Amino acid sequence: MIRIDRITRSFGTSETLHDITLEIRKGEIFTFIGPSGSGKTTLIRLIDLLDVPTTGRIFFDGQDTKTTEAGRLAIRRRMGMVFQKPAVLNTTVAENVAFGLKFRGVEKRTIPEKVRSALELVGLSGFEERRAVTLSGGEMQRVALARAMVTEPEVLLLDEPTANLDPVSLELIEDLILRIRAEFKTTIIMSTHDMNQGQRLADRIGVIMNGSLVQSGLAGEIFYQPHGRDIARFVGIEPIIGGVVTENTGGHALIRVGNVCFEAVTGLEVKKKAGLYIRPEEITLAPAPAPIGKTSVRNQIVGHITKMIPNGPFVRVTVDCGFPITALITRRSCTELGLTTGTRVIAGIKATSIHVLPEE
Amino acid sequence: MSEIIQGIEQALNLIITMNPEVMQIAFLSLYISLSATIIAAIISIPLAGLIHFSEFAGKRAVIILIQTLYSVPTVVVGLVIYLLISKSGPLGFLGLLFTPQGMILGQTVLIIPIMTGLIISALGGVDKGISDTLIALGATTWQKIIEIVKEARYAILGGVVLGFGRAIAEVGVAMMIGGNIRGETRVLTTAITLETGMGNFPLSIALGIILLFIALIVVVALHLITYSLSRDSAQILGGPNG
Known part of the structure; x- marks a missing residue:
């Protein structure tokens, strides 16, 4: 679904990501794990085409994403993104969820029904007319998830979706992620610094350390057979x-x-x-x-x-x-x-x- | 102190009896300052958006220049506009000197910097996450800008209200461009100046109260318009973030 070919990303003189090559398969949950500041967010932003790699290429469904702004917009509209810190606009929940549809010029009549079912998916039925800014962190994150899912994306990107949440909200979001994959066959790419979450959710895991993809594979491989001392330490093994x-x-x-x-x-x-x-x-x-x-x-x-x-x-x-x-x-x-x-x-x-x- | 009490009495009296001359002066004030505010907003909102959303060398310098112009004395604007539109000036052929239109021009020029500057700040106050979220939701550049302007509406309103306040309260431009001609270009502030000069303190105070009353009406109206833009009717009664 997404092929990342030798990308690097530099900000000024410092290189945040070095030479990352990776293929993410259709329908899988792929999780990037790594310590804070390892470059996970930068990588997810690159995949969502919010940023451009300094070198290297990203292919979406076989298509090179290094194209015109209109071409990138068209590809970006096939993805949904949930940020670590959910940003809601100061309006109703329904309008927040509807933005993606509005931007895509979806027929107005069909919007309320789509919004309703997206809110139902995340367990926020009846929240339509609530003001989004008054919601709790966990509710906001679910609005963000509904907002991303309402456009039925082929790829859902989640950047540390539970980093700021209490355990109950965390479990809710994790269940939702698994349900979304089961119901919609969405390819899900997420990042987390919580290795247990990676293990709970991911089909495959990529470990990012200091901007490099140091190991990728099945959860079991990463947890029981880490490729090096740093990875071992991160997954909880003191050698x-x-x-x-x-x-x-x-x-x-x-x-x-x-x-x-x-x-x-x-x-x-x-x-x-x-x-x-x-x-x-x-x-x-x-x-x-x-x-x-x-x-x-x-x-x-x-x-x-x-x-x-x-x-x-x-x-x-x-x-x-x-x-x-x-x-x-x-x-x-x-x-x-x-x-x-x-x-x-x-x-x-x-x-x-x-x-x-x-x-x- | 008795002048103030007399002034209040007289203000009520003038308002209740709808004194024709006072009404004419008040309406002219409102007409000129509101026109200037609307024109300035029409110019300032896109201008501020252009400055905020584009990256160019000297952006900071431009913002500093705009903020410096907050302090421009009204009489200096009056003087410059006077030189431009006086008979021998480059815009003299328009015949704007000593007309309400000339005063609108002057007040517009006077308040554009403060409005633009405050709207730039308002747009800058919108969380960076909002911009990313909008892009990630598939917004085009224009869709993103429109939503951010809407998101900043309350702060933008603040800039517009302050612009109106500066326009209706100023004397320099009104006096120099308008000339305080009775029945033609006399507005509340120039009338107050004149009446005070003539020792007619209660009338001056009454006119001052009327000016504030007009300001109240305009500010409430601007709030209503802003809230109705986003169906936030509940906030008029003082909801969160109101």
């Missing part, structure tokens, strides 16, 4: 570094870190340096000594707890095993297991839960 492969039999490897030996699955050859990437929720903790049963957990590492940080219903527990390991444990199991700072524990990690990356 264990300084490992060396000591043995490798057909992809089943032993990796030594300090005095501890890990079993992991990797193609990395013997003597290569390796970093181990383990999702904190994949690590189990049990007080030591504990009966080591016959489980599939091959790596049993002893250490003591140095830090416990509550995180909603979970606790992030840092265990010193000669190197720090972070585990995400439910608050309840923490209590049940009697874990506190200083407790000696055994950390259990499945060999298949360890993602190994070569280190220089």
Whole structure:
């Protein structure tokens, strides 16, 4: 649907986006994730033709978007956009939603019905005559979504659509995004700095860091097999570094870190340096000594707890095993297991839960 | 102080009895200043839009120049227009000197800078997100400009009202271009000047009150027009953002 071919975007002397190449398929939800200021917004604006790339090309449905202003307008009118901060015009909700139709010269008689069904889609039926500026942030964002959807766009762009919203509004918007895709088969491109949201919504994810597309792929690939330390950190993995492969039999490897030996699955050859990437929720903790049963957990590492940080219903527990390991444990199991700072524990990690990356 | 009370009494008296001479002066004031306001608005709104929506070298300098002209003394405008339209001036053939039309010209010139400047500020006050939103919704450049002008309507109204205020309250242009000719170019401000000079304080105060009364009517009317443009009738009664 959209092909991005080696685009860069510079503002003055600083390059905000470097050499991005990407193809977004018809009907998919593609999410850009990355830290604030990584260039996600700039990229989305370029896709919506609100801005022009410094170099490189963007193709919309096979059509080069580097064309006349009228040509760009025609392409832009096939897309809908929702901004991070919804801007509503100081008039009624109905008029706000109708703008896209009005600009396209849609027959006046048909507008009220289209507006009504767009508002119904976002759950704001009956809000037609309300003044848009008096709505709450979540309602405004839904008006913005209705306003974008009323023109039945082929591509819907959402720039951090939930960044400023409370959890309830956030869930509403996320549900809506999934419904829109299911009902209208709209290609949806969104950005978020919330990796969990990316995982909940996206078919494919592109990770943007410092203006570069550093990895793209299925959500699972990004979350379990990040391509580098920065991406790993962003998706919530603190790597264990300084490992060396000591043995490798057909992809089943032993990796030594300090005095501890890990079993992991990797193609990395013997003597290569390796970093181990383990999702904190994949690590189990049990007080030591504990009966080591016959489980599939091959790596049993002893250490003591140095830090416990509550995180909603979970606790992030840092265990010193000669190197720090972070585990995400439910608050309840923490209590049940009697874990506190200083407790000696055994950390259990499945060999298949360890993602190994070569280190220089 | 008794002059003020007498003035109020006299003002009421003049209004209730609809004193023909006072009515004639008041209507002429209204006619001249309102005409100047309308002409100035017709010029200022597109001019401000042109300056606001286009990027050119020296844009800031132009805005500073316009803002400097807020301070131009009415008598200087009066003098310049006088030189232009006097018999020997380049526009002398139009015969505008000492006519209401000449006064309209003078007041229009006087208030264009303040109106244009305030409308530029009004347009600049519209959130940048609105402009992006309109473009993203598929607006052409013209559609975008029209919607932004509509969005800025209350602030633009402020500029127009201030322009009218400056026009109806000024003496310099009215005196120099109009000449305060009884029954022809005498307006409220020149009449007040004259009556005060003659020691006729209560009448002067009465005329001042009538001037403010006219201003009230015009401002309310401008508000009604602006609100009806956007069906915001509820705001007349003082809704949010009113």
